[in-house]
Amino acid sequence: MTKLLAKAFEEAxxxxxxxxxxxxxxxxDELASERRWEELFSASPDMLAKLADEALxxxxxxxxxxxxxxxx
Numbered sequence: 001m002t003k004l005l006a007k008a009f010e011e012a013x014x015x016x017x018x019x020x021x022x023x024x025x026x027x028x029d030e031l032a033s034e035r036r037w038e039e040l041f042s043a044s045p046d047m048l049a050k051l052a053d054e055a056l057x058x059x060x061x062x063x064x065x066x067x068x069x070x071x072x
Contacts, residue, residue: 001009012023041048058064 012020015023055064
């Protein structure tokens with residue numbers, strides 16, 4: 001375990017039990033989500049490459065516009 005993660009767990013252990021459970025659920029859900037994305041991406045590397053090529057072609061053709069976070 002890294003020092004930073006150990007510190008995070010140490011701080012989290014000071015929280016009330018209910019807040020610890022909420023934090024634990026968030027972490028576990030995030031880890032599960034990451035695993036799902038890794039599985040999806042590893043199952044379709046050719047599709048991802050194709051989508052990336054299509055996106056770059058659209059950008060080069062001038063069919064994209066810069067994202068303005070203020071307009072989200």
